[in-house]
Amino acid sequence: MGTAASPAFDTEALRRGTEEMDAATLLSLYADDAEMRVVDRNTQPSHPKVMHGRSEIASMLEDVFSRDMTHKVEQCVVQGDQVAFTESCEYPDGVRVLASSMISLRDGKIVDQTMVQAWDE
Template sequence: MSTAAGSVFDTDTLRRGIEDQTAATLLSLYADDAELRVIDHNTQPSQPKVLHGRDEIGQMLDDVYSRDMTHKLEECIVQGDRAAYSESCRYSDGVRVLAESMLTLRDGKIVEQTMIQAWDE
């Protein structure tokens, strides 16, 4: 099976988007019809926050990357049409956040993402 040019998930863009806090760069990795499920203390597994499409996902990314905090891509693994990554974050007041994401890919773009996040309280 051959792979079409441009169909590989771009982990360099993922790292740049996360660590440079650039919502537009991250958003470029999502398919138009992508779905993002967020599970955390506020949106638990039985009722996750679900965002549909690049517009809704982009609004969330704009909000997250407008905050006074740093982000680091800790690890990313890609295998076929699946990927997973860990992201650590730190607010300026020292509060830490850890997010784990599992991705489904199509033509190198994210079509489904489940993110589980936890933060200091």
Template sequence: MGTSTSPAFSADTLRRGLEGESATNLVELYADDAEMRIIDRNTQPSHPKVVRGHDEIAAMLEDVYSRDMTHKLEGCVVQGDRAAYSESCEYADGVRVLSESMITLRDGKIAEQIMIQAWDE
């Protein structure tokens, strides 16, 4: 039986990643070949935005974390190789964003993520 050197995914590791000042810790939670599908008002279920691979996901998250906003993990449930979580964000001007994610884990890293998000309008 092999021994994994990857840190175990947990609500605490996710919280540290999401609520950090930069995307660095959050990016580290994704597998090299991870895929993220994003569904919102502009990218609806039949045509979601798909971000593939660690580098594309890192670039997207670095863009998000360069904005003047806060991120908060509202709740997280981890069961085996699946997890679900809620995240709330607020821009400096008071606009709020809420997202819900379902993720699949592989070797302690996020391999797949489906995110549904909504903004104040």
């Protein structure tokens, strides 16, 4: 008797959704009960910004993608139910942002994501 394989994480949808600034495509990668934590200059590790569920994550994605900037997935590694990726962004004035995320999956969907991001200053 074989073992059932977990559904694969769609790295192409991650790349396409990020680089084409398509919030709906990215949101399709999240479980309904997903949680995302963001750590940066304004939301430091002791008090990260925490979004619960797809609707709060959707609001954040729509806000980010409403900005005039580019996004590129630089690296993405999937190992079992864990994903790590880096994303580089740039505003028209040359200000750059680098984000690194660690993700936990359940049935191929994101259930937990921690993103650490830094801006040019």
